[in-house]
Amino acid sequence: MKLNQAMKDALKIVGKGGVVVHLTTSSLDGNTNTVGERFITVFKDEFILIADMFAQKTRVNLNENQIGVITLAHPVNGRTWSFKGPATILQEGLPDDYEFEGLKAVEALKEWGNWAEKEPPSEVPPDIRPPVLVQRGVIALKVNEITDYSSEHAGNIINTEI
Amino acid sequence: MTKLTPRQKNWLEGTGAHIGTASKNGNPTVIVVDKATVINESTVKFILSAKQVQLVEKNISENPRASLGPGGIGSIRAAYQFKGKASIVGNELFVEVNEIYSTKPGPEAGLRLDNLDYNDVLKFESSRWADDGPPR
Amino acid sequence: MKLPEEIVSLLKIKEINDTAVYLATSSLDGDINLMPSPYTDIYLDEYILIPDLFAQKTKINLNENRQGLISIVLPTSNKNVTIEGSCNIIQWGHPAKFRFYDLTAGDVLEHWGNWTGKENILDDDNLAKPEVFAQRGVIIIKAEKIIYN
Numbered sequence: 262m263k264l265n266q267a268m269k270d271a272l273k274i275v276g277k278g279g280v281v282v283h284l285t286t287s288s289l290d291g292n293t294n295t296v297g298e299r300f301i302t303v304f305k306d307e308f309i310l311i312a313d314m315f316a317q318k319t320r321v322n323l324n325e326n327q328i329g330v331i332t333l334a335h336p337v338n339g340r341t342w343s344f345k346g347p348a349t350i351l352q353e354g355l356p357d358d359y360e361f362e363g364l365k366a367v368e369a370l371k372e373w374g375n376w377a378e379k380e381p382p383s384e385v386p387p388d389i390r391p392p393v394l395v396q397r398g399v400i401a402l403k404v405n406e407i408t409d410y411s412s413e414h415a416g417n418i419i420n421t422e423i
Numbered sequence: 424m425t426k427l428t429p430r431q432k433n434w435l436e437g438t439g440a441h442i443g444t445a446s447k448n449g450n451p452t453v454i455v456v457d458k459a460t461v462i463n464e465s466t467v468k469f470i471l472s473a474k475q476v477q478l479v480e481k482n483i484s485e486n487p488r489a490s491l492g493p494g495g496i497g498s499i500r501a502a503y504q505f506k507g508k509a510s511i512v513g514n515e516l517f518v519e520v521n522e523i524y525s526t527k528p529g530p531e532a533g534l535r536l537d538n539l540d541y542n543d544v545l546k547f548e549s550s551r552w553a554d555d556g557p558p559r
Numbered sequence: 560m561k562l563p564e565e566i567v568s569l570l571k572i573k574e575i576n577d578t579a580v581y582l583a584t585s586s587l588d589g590d591i592n593l594m595p596s597p598y599t600d601i602y603l604d605e606y607i608l609i610p611d612l613f614a615q616k617t618k619i620n621l622n623e624n625r626q627g628l629i630s631i632v633l634p635t636s637n638k639n640v641t642i643e644g645s646c647n648i649i650q651w652g653h654p655a656k657f658r659f660y661d662l663t664a665g666d667v668l669e670h671w672g673n674w675t676g677k678e679n680i681l682d683d684d685n686l687a688k689p690e691v692f693a694q695r696g697v698i699i700i701k702a703e704k705i706i707y708n
Contacts, residue, residue: 281498285443285490287451291482293443295453295492296504296526315532317619326449332441334498343453354689395651395695397613410455412472524622530650530696535623538587 262404263306264344265421271333271340272303284311284400285330286322286348294318297334300376304401308364311400312376313350319400323350329402332410342419346405352398362403373399425465425520425537430548431503432461433556438497442469442516443490444482444509452478455494456516467491467505469516476514483509489518492526496557502527503536527551561604562702565633566640570599570607572678582609582698583628584620584646592616593630597687598678600671603661610674611648611696612689621648627700644703650696660701671697 264272274280285295296319300312309331313320323329329348333340351359351366353374359366373379376396407419427435439457446452456469471479483489489509493501507520523537525547536544562570569578582594594617600608607629611618621627627646632639647659651672655665675681675692682688 283441283453283492283498285441285451285453285492287443287445287449289449291445291447291449291486292488292506293445293451293490294504295441295443295490297492297498297502299499299528315528317533317615317622320615321619328449328451330443330451330453332453332455334441334492335495337495341455343455345451353693395693397693397695410453412456412475415454415472415474416478417474529652530648533618533622535587538623 262407263421264303264404264407267340268342268407268421269303269306271342272301272309274336280333281335282311283332283334284319284402285332286319287326287328288322289326294322298400300380302373304369304373305364307404308362308369309344309402309404310369310373311402312373312396313352313398313400314396316350316400320350323348323400329400331402341409341411341414343408343410344402344404344406345408346403348400348402350398350400361401364401364403369399369401425507425523426541427461427465427467427520427523428541428544428548430552430555431501431505431523434493434497434501434503435459435467435491435505436461437557437559438493438495438501439469440467440491440494440505441498442479442518443492444479444488445486446482447485452482454478457494462517465507465520467507467518467520469518471511471514471516473514476511479509479516480511483511483516489516491518491520500552500554500557560702560705562601562607562642562705565635566631566642566705567601567604569631569633570601572598572600578631578634580607580609581630582617582646582700583630584617585624585626586620587623590620592620598674598680600677605702606660606662607642607700607702608667608671609698609700610671610694611650611698613693613695614648614698617698618648621646621698627698629700639708641706641708642700642702642704643706644701646698646700648696648698653696659699662699667697667699
């Protein structure tokens with residue numbers, strides 16, 4: 262499903278330290294992994310892309326169980342959103358016609374395969390900036406469900422296509 | 424036995440966590456709780472709303488494991504992931520942490536901390552971060 | 560400990576597709592992972608170096624259990640040899656003075672950080688030529704025990 266403008270804006274803050282989300286994945290037998298990610302963008306309205314630089318357990322999980330949850334971690338400002346859907350890692354070397362949930366790997370990688378060049382992490386404070394950006398590909402999540410994670414409304418579906 | 428450091432405890436208590444649980448077949452669910460209490464050396468307690476209990480109780484009954492990533496500003500400053508055994512009593516979620524990882528971006532991302540000597544973990548933290556918890 | 564001459568010459572960079580090695584690592588609770596690598600080099604006759612091309616389970620294991628085991632087959636005798644020892648990954652981003660026994664991260668990355676500069680990995684003659692060569696660092700094993708199986 263498509264993200265609305267407020268969501269796209271929330272996931273794309275340039276400057277002021279940017280935005281951080283938590284990406285949760287799970288092994289097939291239910292061992293979850295929750296890790297902060299800050300190189301994020303919305304692609305073609307319904308995909309969230311994250312630069313894959315240091316993912317280890319995330320990758321092992323997605324290799325066997327292609328699903329993920331992205332929760333907005335900072336800055337929140339009442340935007341208590343959780344995005345869930347099929348997820349994978351797209352890498353150079355995939356066949357030219359490779360598609361994931363309608364997303365062409367070549368298109369995503371052409372635009373976001375070299376994050377450091379496209380969007381240098383200069384706005385990230387030096388003590389938390391990764392020292393060298395070595396990118397292997399992009400993590401792609403197709404948003405199929407958006408829910409509220411606030412304690413009061415936890416789990417309520419947010420419909421963006423009314 | 425895992426032992427949380429003062430820095431880890433301060434961040435968890437101050438900013439709460441994004442809490443990942445999953446069904447026994449690996450379907451993940453995340454809830455976010457903005458405060459926590461560390462009740463002994465390794466156990467973190469979260470107070471859940473009724474709706475949050477509903478979201479995770481089935482997962483935890485069939486698969487009592489959880490992963491925690493610090494919330495809010497902690498997601499930047501407190502680059503840790505905690506994993507442990509989850510249980511629910513009433514509206515309280517307890518996570519007995521048995522694995523701790525550094526998720527600081529860079530060469531040490533993913534480094535496991537709980538199996539290191541406790542004093543080495545304290546040294547690791549003081550050499551990599553200037554704070555001992557969220558701003559007070 | 561120093562490795563015997565035969566193993567040193569076998570694992571030193573000579574030409575592509577010369578010797579394949581397996582690197583075995585283990586999680587703390589004993590889940591073993593075998594990673595094959597067609598690329599190796601030797602330093603001071605004691606350290607075995609392998610480019611880290613985003614090894615996943617290897618890195619997860621080394622993050623909690625810094626032991627490695629190299630397994631090779633000697634071409635002369637067809638005998639299997641294993642070399643065990645302390646093992647670590649030096650990555651781009653480590654401080655230059657970060658030390659692993661006789662090696663510093665600065666030296667390791669300067670000399671082995673871009674493996675394509677040492678070995679013709681991207682040549683069409685390479686039977687295991689990767690589409691894109693993204694190197695995150697260097698895996699190092701210090702030889703501490705050799706077993707002829």
